[in-house]
Amino acid sequence: MLKIKDLHASVDDKSILKGINLEVKPGEVHAIMGPNGSGKSTLAAVIAGKEEYEVDKGEILFEEENIDELGAEERAHKGIFLSFQYPVEIPGVSVTNFMRTAINETRKAKGLDDMPANEMLKMIRDKSELLDIDRKFLSRSLNEGFSGGEKKRNEIFQMAMLEPKLAILDETDSGLDIDALRIVANGVNKLKSKDNAVIVITHYQRLLDHIIPDFVHVLHNGRIVKSGTKELAHELEAKGYDWIKEEVGA
Amino acid sequence: MDLKEKLVSSFMVFEDNVDVHSPVHDIRTEAIKNFEAQGFPTKKQEAWKYTSLNSILKHDYSVFPKNENALEFKDIKKYFIHDIDAYKIVFIDGKYSSYLSQTTHEGIDVCLMSSALSKPKYRPIIENYFNKIAPKDGLSSLNTAFSAEGAYIHIPKNKLVDKPIQIIHFSTGNEAALMLQPRNLVVVDENSHVQIIERHQSLTDNPVLTNSVTEIFADRRAIVDYYKIQNDRQTASLIDNTFVNQKDESIAKVHTFSFGGKLTRNNLNFYQNGERIDSTMKGITIIGDKQHVDHNTLVHHIEPNCESHQDYKGIFNDNSTGVFNGKVVVEKEAQKTNAFQANNNILINDKATINTKPQLEIFADDVKCSHGCTIGQLDESAMFYLRSRGIPEKEARALLMFAFSNNVLDSVTIPEIKQRITKIIANKLGVKIGFEL
Numbered sequence: 146m147l148k149i150k151d152l153h154a155s156v157d158d159k160s161i162l163k164g165i166n167l168e169v170k171p172g173e174v175h176a177i178m179g180p181n182g183s184g185k186s187t188l189a190a191v192i193a194g195k196e197e198y199e200v201d202k203g204e205i206l207f208e209e210e211n212i213d214e215l216g217a218e219e220r221a222h223k224g225i226f227l228s229f230q231y232p233v234e235i236p237g238v239s240v241t242n243f244m245r246t247a248i249n250e251t252r253k254a255k256g257l258d259d260m261p262a263n264e265m266l267k268m269i270r271d272k273s274e275l276l277d278i279d280r281k282f283l284s285r286s287l288n289e290g291f292s293g294g295e296k297k298r299n300e301i302f303q304m305a306m307l308e309p310k311l312a313i314l315d316e317t318d319s320g321l322d323i324d325a326l327r328i329v330a331n332g333v334n335k336l337k338s339k340d341n342a343v344i345v346i347t348h349y350q351r352l353l354d355h356i357i358p359d360f361v362h363v364l365h366n367g368r369i370v371k372s373g374t375k376e377l378a379h380e381l382e383a384k385g386y387d388w389i390k391e392e393v394g395a
Numbered sequence: 396m397d398l399k400e401k402l403v404s405s406f407m408v409f410e411d412n413v414d415v416h417s418p419v420h421d422i423r424t425e426a427i428k429n430f431e432a433q434g435f436p437t438k439k440q441e442a443w444k445y446t447s448l449n450s451i452l453k454h455d456y457s458v459f460p461k462n463e464n465a466l467e468f469k470d471i472k473k474y475f476i477h478d479i480d481a482y483k484i485v486f487i488d489g490k491y492s493s494y495l496s497q498t499t500h501e502g503i504d505v506c507l508m509s510s511a512l513s514k515p516k517y518r519p520i521i522e523n524y525f526n527k528i529a530p531k532d533g534l535s536s537l538n539t540a541f542s543a544e545g546a547y548i549h550i551p552k553n554k555l556v557d558k559p560i561q562i563i564h565f566s567t568g569n570e571a572a573l574m575l576q577p578r579n580l581v582v583v584d585e586n587s588h589v590q591i592i593e594r595h596q597s598l599t600d601n602p603v604l605t606n607s608v609t610e611i612f613a614d615r616r617a618i619v620d621y622y623k624i625q626n627d628r629q630t631a632s633l634i635d636n637t638f639v640n641q642k643d644e645s646i647a648k649v650h651t652f653s654f655g656g657k658l659t660r661n662n663l664n665f666y667q668n669g670e671r672i673d674s675t676m677k678g679i680t681i682i683g684d685k686q687h688v689d690h691n692t693l694v695h696h697i698e699p700n701c702e703s704h705q706d707y708k709g710i711f712n713d714n715s716t717g718v719f720n721g722k723v724v725v726e727k728e729a730q731k732t733n734a735f736q737a738n739n740n741i742l743i744n745d746k747a748t749i750n751t752k753p754q755l756e757i758f759a760d761d762v763k764c765s766h767g768c769t770i771g772q773l774d775e776s777a778m779f780y781l782r783s784r785g786i787p788e789k790e791a792r793a794l795l796m797f798a799f800s801n802n803v804l805d806s807v808t809i810p811e812i813k814q815r816i817t818k819i820i821a822n823k824l825g826v827k828i829g830f831e832l
Contacts, residue, residue: 190779194783217779218784218785218791220783221784226783229783232780233776235777243784250790
């Protein structure tokens with residue numbers, strides 16, 4: 146589904162990703178871990194198409210197509226979703242209306258008509274039940290005055306509505322207490338299928354107790370320096386990142 | 396003959412059609428002298444530094460339209476907030492249209508300035524309020540000199556007016572160029588509440604210049620909710636002079652939505668003659684091409700324990716120009732004043748201009764006054780967020796602009812106005828937005 150080959154990326158001429166190789170297949174969950182500043186969020190943003198990041202070398206293939214030239218919205222239309230670490234507040238636009246706009250724009254890009262209102266309402270009802278979201282929440286302005294947990298839960302709600310093929314969760318666990326973490330993780334697990342894939346980006350192992358990864362990669366200084374299974378995450382939790390830094394001679 | 400001379404010499408013709416023996420005519424006579432002495436403002440005056448009237452004063456305007464023109468409601472329905480029941484005071488080329496209007500004298504007076512000026516039963520109100528707060532500058536004086544027609548609204552005490560009042564001025568373009576001087580008077584007595592919507596609309600591309608004066612009096616505990624919808628053609632210009640006098644515990648709000656017209660100047664003054672008064676002025680300006688919108692506001696805090704809130708948002712595209720000059724005066728006696736002012740702007744490209752100038756003159760020592768102005772572009776990380784949800788760049792920009800101007804719409808109390816403004820904004824931004832705010 147996603148193939149990243151020797152990806153180098155920079156922002157403002159500062160090189161951040163220095164040769165990433167990664168392959169994600171349908172049905173898989175990959176965790177990308179690493180210390181602060183290792184390039185985790187940059188990798189997420191580059192895959193989703195943030196314009197400030199320059200791809201200097203290498204390529205990103207999504208379903209065998211090079212997506213380097215595509216805008217963020219076109220990547221979204223193809224089924225890439227990024228759950229933001231810091232979701233943006235949009236006053237005056239309700240969660241429901243925002244989702245309606247996002248879904249209908251995606252349908253328009255695929256040559257489909259707007260989703261009929263009753264179908265949309267049913268979908269909103271089903272997905273909010275699935276994620277245990279209060280209906281009142283849906284009429285509030287998008288992210289405005291939301292708590293950290295509400296923002297993250299709203300991100301997962303958007304993911305549920307947009308039904309992406311590839312979901313990238315960027316530090317979705319940061320700022321969450323254990324209950325909120327469990328709700329968010331349960332949501333992601335319910336949305337998982339053999340046809341879609343998830344990349345979980347996190348600093349800590351605790352989210353991975355709830356979303357069990359098939360593969361764990363350690364990012365350091367813009368490169369994946371170690372890959373393994375979920376046991377690697379436990380090892381990192383127990384020993385910290387320093388031993389990896391020593392191992393790779395950084 | 397330039398426009399000033401033409402206007403001054405037209406005054407004698409004007410006198411043929413009005414009652415020259417009424418007390419009001421003494422006011423008019425003095426006003427034409429004021430206008431003759433001062434003329435039109437120029438950029439040399441501080442308050443007009445960024446707005447030149449030269450380009451709109453060059454036309455050979457008709458001062459009195461020759462013909463009475465009629466319009467069919469179905470052709471102009473879209474300019475009304477037509478999905479609500481409302482009183483209507485409608486003018487075509489400056490002349491009252493009884494056919495399109497719906498006035499009343501049942502408990503309240505929603506009618507014409509021409510009858511208020513001529514009928515004895517209105518004389519006490521006219522004597523007490525007419526031209527009492529309009530300043531003596533050139534433009535207001537010009538309007539006063541030719542004041543004969545407009546809306547007259549008097550709400551006696553303890554009345555909650557059952558539906559909004561819409562004042563609409565149409566110009567048909569049957570004159571090659573037309574200048575209008577509408578004069579409105581709104582008197583709201585103790586404890587009463589009124590909602591008013593005002594619009595000026597040209598129907599062809601012949602130049603129109605409207606120099607309007609509205610005096611509003613809010614007595615003790617009165618509530619006045621006033622909406623100005625400015626979305627005129629590129630050949631129409633408007634100088635709107637609105638003056639609000641408030642007494643104890645009254646609340647007055649003026650929302651100005653400026654989306655169209657060649658040149659629009661809003662002179663909006665609030666005078667707080669009492670305690671615990673609340674004054675609100677808010678605006679959304681979205682313009683492009685070579686359009687020019689100038690908001691010149693004044694709040695005069697005269698007595699203690701009052702508040703004022705100003706919040707103007709502007710989005711400027713192409714070669715458009717915005718001006719915001721907000722003056723707040725807090726007199727020595729006006730202790731415990733709370734005065735807030737904000738002017739936030741987005742420049743879409745580097746040819747658009749905004750001149751913004753807060754002006755605070757504070758003579759009291761126990762007050763809370765704040766002001767802030769910003770000029771910026773749209774937040775790139777917010778753009779990325781929206782686009783990553785599949786919303787294309789253009790629609791994402793529009794959505795962020797809605798969000799940017801949204802808090803101005805928060806205080807709009809008529810939902811249909813909110814919907815209409817949302818639609819106008821969507822059209823203005825060239826997007827079909829599949830949601831309602």
